[in-house]
Amino acid sequence: MTDKRLRIADVVTHFESWCPPSLAYKWDNVGLQVGELHQKVTGVLTTLDVTEAVVDEAIQLGANLIIAHHPLLFAAPKKLDTTAPKGRVVKKLMQHNITVYAAHTNLDIVEGGVNDLMADALDLKEVRVFLPEGHDTYKKVVVFVPATHEQIVKDALHTNGAGNIGNYEKVSFVSQGNSYFQPNAEAQPFIGEAGKLEKVEEVRIEVLVPSKHVNQAVKAMVAAHPYEEVAYDIFADEKKGKPFGLGRVGELPAPTTLKDLAALVKQRYNVPHVRFAGDASATVETVAILGGSGRDYVDQALQQADVYITGDLTFHETQDAVEAGLQLIDPGHYAEQIMKKKVADYVQTAFSDVAVHVSETDTNPFQSI
Known part of the structure; x- marks a missing residue:
């Protein structure tokens, strides 16, 4: 993805499409730790821990987003003394407009984590x-599409988590029929004219989507759909997915x-x-x-x-x-440092124009003799 206006929020949204915060334990503190999500991304640094040395590394690299496994703020602090170790880290992050995002037990649990x-x-x-802890749950997404755009919309759904069942991918059911609608004077229809009843040959596409991917899949489907008003339904499904x-x-x-x-x-x-x-x-x-x-x-x-x-x-x-x-x-x-390269690769694959770095700072407090 290439976009000069790319925000930290865009990177986080993409990351959470794979590793949703909902997977984390209730006692955990994942997500935004320090900073804000709406500034432009200048670079990303992945790390196991956020220490002052890691922050210095981010500054040197020009990275204003740190994605960490261990939360910097695990429990709510009663005070933030900027002369104490953690306070110094937070102060330096804020001085340099660096945002810290943590994925902890959700990154432990998620498939591929x-x-x-x-x-x-x-x-x-x-x-x-x-x-x-449980099983993935599914939703059934049903959308009505002009026959000319069937494959475009299915591709958008499939590339965003829809239609995977067990060992089978790109699974869908398609039926044909006619759709009737009459655009009003305010409409800008892809097909038809204002004030005139239209009859259009459409297909009904049905796909199963893991619940954690529903928002992402529907957003992609709507973006790929030619109509300004998309007719779709989302139904609960009793099918159990993979255990997590x-x-x-x-x-x-x-x-x-x-x-x-x-x-x-x-x-x-x-x-x-x-x-x-x-x-x-x-x-x-x-x-x-x-x-x-x-x-x-x-x-x-x-x-x-x-x-x-x-x-x-x-x-x-x-x-x-x-x-x-x-x-x-x-x-x-x-040993959990193994996550640094995987997270970096996942972000870099989606955002080719962003500099993504794997931290080289050793945050292991133990030494051996």
Whole structure:
């Protein structure tokens, strides 16, 4: 997309068409953190965390939008002391008109997000959701179109999330009929004349759309439709879509040892160190993954996998898990940095004229000796 008037809001709208805030947990704080959405985009920087060093990087690059995984303002601050670390960051952001947007648990949950990226990095097969929260819901969108514009409108719907059912894409039902209408004196009709009853051969297009994509699909459909007043309906549908939730479970391409898998995790996640617990020579094949802090879900991992990969494991929980027969690998919370390139690529593909950067600032607070 090329537009000299491109706003931050346009980038955010596109991003949310893939990663809607509605997927986030209620306790989470996602979306706009600092700044405003209506200024022109000068550049985008993707990062795991927003630190003062990351803000300095954005300033140097000329980027006025930072898209982060971890919210800068996780809980509502009671005060904002601009001499304190977080206050300094907010002050610098505002001084340089930089907007910060966060996608946290919604980016963890969404298909293609953090946990899928972590699973893909290990080439896992038969991947499924580790902690299901629910299923995608659908709406049925019905629109009436002159027969000459059937394919144009269907293409607009299909490229904006409509018509995908399981392993099938571009699914629609089309029926033919006649439409009758009479434009009034204020109308500017694509077909017909004011004050004259018209009969037009039209088609009725029906498509299923995931609820999270309905607004996007309808907007694209209306834009592609030739009429100034578009006749369409949206109906609820009982069909269940794919399950969604935190974490992923999948199978390794071939069984391996816990120690070898730990080494692979360190390499593929590009982290300075990993910890592992259990029998180093134990054979593992089924892997549960939860990016970030997953220590609260050890019991669920024990029921579903041979080995659990997650961050922030504590001593006693790890000890109990190993005694129960679960192998564990802790690559640290910083393994979630895997999201930076994916988010940058997603934005860059849509907005080719915008400079999109992957942050090179290391925000990992831990060092190893």
